[in-house]
Amino acid sequence: MNKENKSSECCDKKYFFKRHHHYNHGGSGAIYCLGVIGALFYFLQGATTFGLVMLGIGKAFIWPALLLFKVLTLLQI
DSSP states (O other), rough: OHHOOOOHHHHHHHHHHSSSSOOHHHHHHHHHHHHHHHHHHHTTTOOOOOHHHHHHHHHHHHHHHHHHHHHHHHHTO
């Protein structure tokens, strides 16, 4: 009976992995990273206090996402 349980677990795992398709689209992450780095340089150039640095870091992470949202909205993809 133990062999039957092990084989059914094995088959279930295979079925699970066949059923779920995972695609890796790494290009979009690289573009977002470049956008964040560029935005960090832009927003941190004039930051003189700790509060402005934190605000610049926050803006740098949000700005590329908002830009991409606006572009996709205009393109209606």
